[in-house]
Amino acid sequence: MSSWWRIFHVVLILPLTLMLIASLVGAAIDVRFSSWKALTDRLRLSAPNATAWIWAAALSGFMYGGNWEDLFAVAASWFALWKENNRQVWAFAAILVATTLKRSAGTLRPALESIRFFDASGFYHEFFGRFGPKDFMGIPLHGAWWILVYYAVVILVCNIGGEELWWRGYVLPRQELAFGRATWIIHGILWSAFHLFMQPTLWDTGRMAVTGLALSFVAQRTKSTWPGIIGHSFGNLAFFLNLVKGVVSP
Numbered sequence: 001m002s003s004w005w006r007i008f009h010v011v012l013i014l015p016l017t018l019m020l021i022a023s024l025v026g027a028a029i030d031v032r033f034s035s036w037k038a039l040t041d042r043l044r045l046s047a048p049n050a051t052a053w054i055w056a057a058a059l060s061g062f063m064y065g066g067n068w069e070d071l072f073a074v075a076a077s078w079f080a081l082w083k084e085n086n087r088q089v090w091a092f093a094a095i096l097v098a099t100t101l102k103r104s105a106g107t108l109r110p111a112l113e114s115i116r117f118f119d120a121s122g123f124y125h126e127f128f129g130r131f132g133p134k135d136f137m138g139i140p141l142h143g144a145w146w147i148l149v150y151y152a153v154v155i156l157v158c159n160i161g162g163e164e165l166w167w168r169g170y171v172l173p174r175q176e177l178a179f180g181r182a183t184w185i186i187h188g189i190l191w192s193a194f195h196l197f198m199q200p201t202l203w204d205t206g207r208m209a210v211t212g213l214a215l216s217f218v219a220q221r222t223k224s225t226w227p228g229i230i231g232h233s234f235g236n237l238a239f240f241l242n243l244v245k246g247v248v249s250p
Contacts, residue, residue, distance in 0.1 A: 004130050004138040011127075013158050020162035023170040043169035044225040052222040054080040059218045059231030062099065063211060064238075070099050094217075102210050112203035120200035132242035133249060141246030148247055152240065160232045167191050168215070169225040176220065184220040188213035211235065 023043065031038040040046055048056070058076035061069040077095045118124075130137045136147050167187070176183045192205070192212035199205045218227045 004127075007127070008130075008137045013154060016158045016162035018162075019166045020158060023162070023165040026170050042173075043165055044173065044219075044223060045165075045169065046224070048222065048224040048226045051080050051083045052224045052227055054083060055218045055222050056227035056230040059214060059227050060234040062102075062214055063231045063235030065102070070103060074099055098210055098214060102207070109203050112206060113201045115202035116200060117196075117202075117205075118200050124200060131239050133246035136243055136246070141243060142249055144247055148240070148243060151243060155236060155240070156233065160229055160236065164225055164228045164232055167194075168219040168228040172216065172219055184216040185213065187220070188216035191216065 024039075027039055027042040031042050054076055058073045058080060061073035061076065074095060078092060081092055132141055135141055136144075136151065139147065141147060172183065172187055175187055179186050189209065189212065192209045195208050195212075196205070199208055215228050215231060218231070219225065
């Protein structure tokens with residue numbers, strides 16, 4: 001196997017797997033290993049209600065991005081607030097501001113990218129250039145259907161499962177006890193900072209901060225980890241589609 005394949009698992013998958021294990025162990029300790037239901041309730045993995053599914057759809061559109069996707073996210077957010085019979089105008093105003101910032105940030109991109117935190121031309125560029133379309137971590141993609149299955153399982157379980165169960169399932173409820181209604185702001189900023197290794201410029205930091213705040217806002221509002229899992233999956237979908245392109249390429 002390619003050395004990039006080993007690096008992918010040591011640098012990315014192993015830490016995320018440990019995060020997944022830590023969330024399960026921590027939650028089990030909190031509920032004193034009483035039952036599976038108590039564990040899922042602690043991690044906010046109980047079946048979400050209809051409104052939470054709508055928020056999940058809105059978050060998915062927001063994180064995937066695009067003209068129609070952003071419009072769908074705004075419309076779904078409004079529908080979710082209407083379902084909640086919510087008269088807090090600030091909530092919908094915040095969603096509109098976040099979407100506007102995300103879309104208008106493109107005009108500021110050259111200026112924000114000029115502010116660099118580290119050199120991305122070395123390992124960073126090489127590593128993230130190994131997600132297709134020609135190869136995945138040094139392994140040729142053409143016709144390698146097994147890579148799609150393997151990547152989907154590993155990313156869904158270790159990456160998205162690890163991050164969401166730890167951050168939204170385990171950490172967020174604890175932070176809510178300390179910070180109350182403002183938790184989503186603190187939590188979103190901290191989750192964004194957790195990804196600083198992926199942010200070589202101020203442009204990347206700002207984009208991740210908006211995403212982090214959206215994730216934490218929905219997670220705290222719905223008291224469910226599922227919207228984050230679903231939205232996070234759509235946010236990472238571009239990587240998977242790039243691999244698909246490589247596998248089916250002639």
